[in-house]
Amino acid sequence: MPTMTLSIPPDLYRKMKEHPEIKWSEVARRAIAEYLRELENSKTEMSMEEFRRILGKNVLDEISSTPAEKYEINHKKARELEWERTKSFTTRTS
Template identity: 55%
Template sequence: MPNITLSVPPDVYKKMKEHSEIRWSEVARKAIVGYLERLEKGNLELPAKDILKMLGKDFEKKVTETPLETYERFHKKAREAEWTRTRSFTTRT
């Protein structure tokens, strides 16, 4: 199973440490699965502003201060990588 790393504010981390009996990775996994299920069902209608707020001020600051050209460059790279990946599939007829 792949691993991910999360950043949480120090006060949240302190509260998490007070409840060491809880498997926080399982809590995060269930939250992610639930979020994806709502997203796939179309029941997730959060504006970008709300998502940025949930991700925190530091993330929002990075997003808003990054030039649009940077995002366009990364989008182009991702699109080209996806095209390379999908065109390498062979199909049986």
């Protein structure tokens, strides 16, 4: 099994030392597994509030201050680039 080293603040370490009966590596392993489960579930379901939090205020401000015409131009460019990328693929019929 791979080994991982964690850095923790001194005050947290002192509190952990007060409970030598607990296998802290197991606690960390379970916490990581649970976090990964939540992360995998959230890939398909994300609230708009969570999406805004991830984007951050600067990005949201930039989006709201950008004229719609600029988005339309960039969308058209993206469609053209995608067409250029895929038009050389041929489909075979059997």
